[in-house]
Amino acid sequence: MFRSTAVRLSALYILLFALCAAFLVFYVTAMSERLLAQQTRQAVQEEVTDIQRAYERGGINLLLRIMERRARQPGANLYVIAGPNGEILAGNVASVQPGVLNEEGWTDIPFRYEPFSEQGTPRFHLATANVLQLDNGMRIMIGRDLGDPSRFRYIVRQALMVALAIMGLGALVIWFGIGRNALKRIDRMSAASQKIMAGDLSQRLPVGRSGDEFDRLSDSLNAMLGRIEKLNEGLRQVSDNIAHDLKTPLTRLRNKAADAIAEDSDDLRRAALEGIIAESDQLIRTFNALLMISRVEAGSIAAEMTEVDLSVISADSAELYEPAAEEAGLTLTTEIAANLKVNGNRELIGQAIFNLLDNAIKYAAEGSGPPQIGVRLETADGAVRLSVCDNGPGVPAEKRGEVTKRFVRLDESRSKPGTGLGLSLVEAVMELHGGTLELSATDEARVESPGLTVTMVFPVPKP
Amino acid sequence: MQTISPNSPASSKTPDESTGAKMAVDAIVPHMKILVIEDDLEAAAYMTKAFREAGIVVDHASDGESGLFMGSENAYDVMVIDRMLPRRDGLSVISELRKRGVNAPVLILSALGQVDDRVTGLRAGGDDYLPKPYAFSELLARVEVLGRRKGTPEQDMAYRVGDLELDRLSHEVKRAGKEILLQPREFRLLEYLMKNAGQVVTRTMLLENVWDYHFDPQTNVIDVHVSRLRSKIEKDFDKPLLKTIRGAGYMIKDEG
Numbered sequence: 001m002f003r004s005t006a007v008r009l010s011a012l013y014i015l016l017f018a019l020c021a022a023f024l025v026f027y028v029t030a031m032s033e034r035l036l037a038q039q040t041r042q043a044v045q046e047e048v049t050d051i052q053r054a055y056e057r058g059g060i061n062l063l064l065r066i067m068e069r070r071a072r073q074p075g076a077n078l079y080v081i082a083g084p085n086g087e088i089l090a091g092n093v094a095s096v097q098p099g100v101l102n103e104e105g106w107t108d109i110p111f112r113y114e115p116f117s118e119q120g121t122p123r124f125h126l127a128t129a130n131v132l133q134l135d136n137g138m139r140i141m142i143g144r145d146l147g148d149p150s151r152f153r154y155i156v157r158q159a160l161m162v163a164l165a166i167m168g169l170g171a172l173v174i175w176f177g178i179g180r181n182a183l184k185r186i187d188r189m190s191a192a193s194q195k196i197m198a199g200d201l202s203q204r205l206p207v208g209r210s211g212d213e214f215d216r217l218s219d220s221l222n223a224m225l226g227r228i229e230k231l232n233e234g235l236r237q238v239s240d241n242i243a244h245d246l247k248t249p250l251t252r253l254r255n256k257a258a259d260a261i262a263e264d265s266d267d268l269r270r271a272a273l274e275g276i277i278a279e280s281d282q283l284i285r286t287f288n289a290l291l292m293i294s295r296v297e298a299g300s301i302a303a304e305m306t307e308v309d310l311s312v313i314s315a316d317s318a319e320l321y322e323p324a325a326e327e328a329g330l331t332l333t334t335e336i337a338a339n340l341k342v343n344g345n346r347e348l349i350g351q352a353i354f355n356l357l358d359n360a361i362k363y364a365a366e367g368s369g370p371p372q373i374g375v376r377l378e379t380a381d382g383a384v385r386l387s388v389c390d391n392g393p394g395v396p397a398e399k400r401g402e403v404t405k406r407f408v409r410l411d412e413s414r415s416k417p418g419t420g421l422g423l424s425l426v427e428a429v430m431e432l433h434g435g436t437l438e439l440s441a442t443d444e445a446r447v448e449s450p451g452l453t454v455t456m457v458f459p460v461p462k463p
Numbered sequence: 464m465q466t467i468s469p470n471s472p473a474s475s476k477t478p479d480e481s482t483g484a485k486m487a488v489d490a491i492v493p494h495m496k497i498l499v500i501e502d503d504l505e506a507a508a509y510m511t512k513a514f515r516e517a518g519i520v521v522d523h524a525s526d527g528e529s530g531l532f533m534g535s536e537n538a539y540d541v542m543v544i545d546r547m548l549p550r551r552d553g554l555s556v557i558s559e560l561r562k563r564g565v566n567a568p569v570l571i572l573s574a575l576g577q578v579d580d581r582v583t584g585l586r587a588g589g590d591d592y593l594p595k596p597y598a599f600s601e602l603l604a605r606v607e608v609l610g611r612r613k614g615t616p617e618q619d620m621a622y623r624v625g626d627l628e629l630d631r632l633s634h635e636v637k638r639a640g641k642e643i644l645l646q647p648r649e650f651r652l653l654e655y656l657m658k659n660a661g662q663v664v665t666r667t668m669l670l671e672n673v674w675d676y677h678f679d680p681q682t683n684v685i686d687v688h689v690s691r692l693r694s695k696i697e698k699d700f701d702k703p704l705l706k707t708i709r710g711a712g713y714m715i716k717d718e719g
Contacts, residue, residue: 013617284596285681304582320674323687350676358682365500375672 010175014167021163029156040128040144041106047077047142048130055134063140064090078113078127084137092116096127100131101141104133106326112144185214191223201229241407242290245420246283253279259385282419289421296348296428309345310377310386311338317353318375319433321361328361331368335376340384342458344433349456352429354420356454363392367449369442383435383458389442389453400439426456434459495610496520497541500530500556502548503571510543513599519606527551534560539567543602546573546584548608556588561588568609572597581677600711604663611662622657622701625717627696627704629657638696648673649692656705656715665712690715 004353040188047070064081066285071079071092074335080091083170088094097111110126129143188206195203253276260272318334325332353375360373369391376387395403402408404427407420430437435458442451469693497514500620501507502525514521518656522537527548534542534556542560546553557569559564573580581592622629628638634650645653655672656664666685670676693705705715 250700274710281598285679286597288594288679316674320684320688323691324682324684327683327687347677351678354676354680354684361682 003268007175010171014171017167017170021167022160025159025163029159037128039129040146044077044142044144048132050121050143051140052132060136060138067091067140075346077142078129080129080139080141080143082139084139086139089138096141100129101131104131104139106130107143113143115145115153139261174460184212189214189218196225201225201232203245237405238407239298245407246286248416249279249283249286249382253283258338260360286419286421289419289425292351293421293425293428294425296422296425296432304345306346307341307345307461308344308346308349310342310349310384311336311339313346313349313353314375314377314386317357319369320354321357325361328365330361330364330371330373331373333374335374337378340377340379341435341461341463342384344458345429348429348432351414352426352456353386353388356456357428359422359451359454360388360390360392363452364390366450367392369446369449369451371444379460384458384460385455386458387453387455388450390450391442393450394441394450394452395439397441403439423454427455429454430458471643494518494520494668495540495607496522497528497537497606497610498522498524498534498537498539499543500524500527500534500548500553501543501545502526503545506709510599510602513603514606517603520719525549527553527556531556531559534567535563535565541606542567542569543606544569544571544589546571546580554584554589557588570605570609571600572602598692598710600663601665601667604665605714608659608664608668611659619658622654622660624660624715625702625704626700627656627657627715627717636696641699643695645692648675648688649695652688652692653696653715656713659715661714661716663708663711663714668712 020149027146051063067079067081068090070076070421076092078091080093080096080101082087082101083089084099086198088096092115092166094114094116096113100111100113112124113127114124121422126146127143128146129141132140132142134140138171139223142375185206192203204222207222208215208220256272256276256279260269260276263269263272268430314336318332318336322332344446357373357375364371364373367390371391373388373390376384376389404423409426427437435456438455438457440453442453443452478615484583488694495518497519499507499514499521501510501523504525504687509525511523522533523541524533526615528542528550530548531551537635544553547619548556551559553573560567560569567589569588570591571584571616572595574595575586580594584592590609591674593602593605607609611650618690622631627638628635629650630636631654636645636650636653650670651673655669664672666680667678669685669689689705693703696705697703702718704717705713707714708714
């Protein structure tokens with residue numbers, strides 16, 4: 001019960017509100033008391049002045065007359081005329097707290113007195129008064145009733161109780177407001193998280209319509225979940241693909257090994273074993289490429305970034321591939337702008353271009369376009385663009401997003417050698433360099449073989 | 464160093480019967496002695512056996528501390544050091560060896576990725592770097608080249624294989640006195656091959672040393688360059704010099 005935030009918060013609020021209420025009640029009563037006392041003093045002071053004047057004018061007789069008249073008025077003040085020894089001679093008071101009449105001037109603290117009571121049961125009241133000594137030794141006290149002290153306490157207690165009742169009610173409302181509503185939403189969120197943790201990534205946290213903090217939290221957590229789900233899906237797909245794409249060569253490897261054992265002729269066995277080695281090499285390449293991609297994607301190579309001359313890298317790559325292109329019956333054309341430098345990793349950029357050139361040579365021969373591949377380096381739209389183009393069959397526009405994914409190979413190219421990882425690596429390299437990879441047709445007009453142009457778009461380095 | 468060892472097991476065979484890689488080692492570096500520091504015992508056993516078959520004397524240490532001890536107590540022609548070792552990291556073994564004045568060339572083996580770790584490996588004092596998994600022929604070719612390096616002064620101004628001559632200063636290539644015109648890259652390719660004459664150089668080594676890229680060329684790009692070069696230096700001559708070693712790479716050699 002106390003583990004619930006709602007209960008704890010409510011308890012804390014009740015305590016705080018109760019303290020505030022008590023303070024408020026006492027403060028207000030004290031203030032009003034002081035105000036009343038002030039008014040009382042003022043009224044009494046005026047009467048004292050009146051009576052002093054009357055005594056000076058008409059002596060004791062006039063004084064008595066006036067006092068008697070005033071004492072009879074309803075709701076009158078307290079009037080006492082006492083002898084020099086403090087015995088009450090006249091007035092509307094039965095008795096006062098002893099000692100009060102002995103001191104002249106204002107009574108500092110309220111004192112008790114007993115009014116004349118019709119019922120005959122003496123009840124003490126509180127009063128404050130001004131005591132005046134006449135020149136004949138008599139004392140006159142004019143005061144004001146402050147009421148029954150128990151009644152005063154009763155009023156304060158009453159006010160406190162009402163305040164606390166309101167506080168309690170408020171606490172209940174808070175509890176319902178926060179606990180039953182808002183905090184229940186957190187409970188629902190954690191219930192949903194439990195399900196997600198159990199493996200159901202399609203679960204989403206509940207989102208209300210108010211767009212408050214909870215909804216915003218749910219929204220961003222849901223967005224995060226969406227991203228995780230997508231990544232997870234990608235990962236699952238990759239491992240599925242890895243399993244599938246490695247199973248095939250492993251099966252081939254196994255079959256070749258079985259063949260080699262069964263082979264009687266030394267030459268044929270040797271050939272079979274060589275086939276096994278070639279197959280293993282291909283597998284190793286695939287693993288190397290996979291490792292490379294994940295390392296590039298993890299960005300762990302970023303430390304080795306320096307200024308590299310893309311013009312030199314492009315020209316070197318073209319020079320490296322020119323004989324291979326020629327052997328495949330292709331002409332390699334270059335169009336390389338001089339002195340274009342970016343911040344990057346030469347090895348990775350080189351490997352990316354090599355991958356693109358490998359692809360270009362592989363596919364250009366199949367197309368019906370001119371037997372040509374090309375390397376172009378230029379600056380356009382504030383970016384350095386390095387393109388490798390071929391006149392092969394190209395990639396249909398709707399599949400261009402697909403082919404950069406790991407192991408994705410279009411059906412037409414399944415029969416060709418390759419790991420299906422080349423473009424994935426190029427894309428990872430571009431991401432590491434803060435650039436993008438663009439795929440387009442070399443020549444849309446050629447319906448039969450539009451060709452593929454892959455462009456590595458590098459951000460221009462800040463000067 | 465250039466004499467053929469009469470005791471070498473392969474010397475009785477004709478070159479055609481033996482694999483090229485094996486033949487090269489037996490013929491050129493009869494008693495190379497190397498140290499292999501590798502904690503994977505199965506890999507080490509395979510490596511040791513294969514090196515011995517290639518005529519190389521192998522010592523093996525299975526952790527960093529004993530490897531450091533053996534490396535500083537004995538003189539080796541080459542050390543093959545795994546990067547991740549128990550008791551002492553491979554890179555620290557190398558820098559400690561260098562501190563103790565051991566200058567034998569070191570080849571670093573690593574299961575880590577290629578691009579960045581290569582640089583740290585070479586900075587630590589390694590001379591070559593081979594990422595796992597590797598083909599043994601690649602390792603063997605690199606160990607041979609490293610082992611012979613101290614015997615081949617870098618300042619040799621001309622190389623000669625049979626009747627083929629290469630002048631590093633004037634960039635002139637002649638065969639039987641006839642000048643052969645080469646492209647600059649072809650010249651560097653031939654220069655590297657001739658510098659390591661009689662030894663197998665792999666495609667990866669060619670890409671590294673001629674083009675300065677450090678990864679495995681997955682297609683035939685290098686082969687096409689080599690065959691272009693070959694046609695230039697062999698076209699009008701009877702005797703072939705530049706051989707393709709199957710499953711390994713290339714070797715330039717005068718069969719005599």
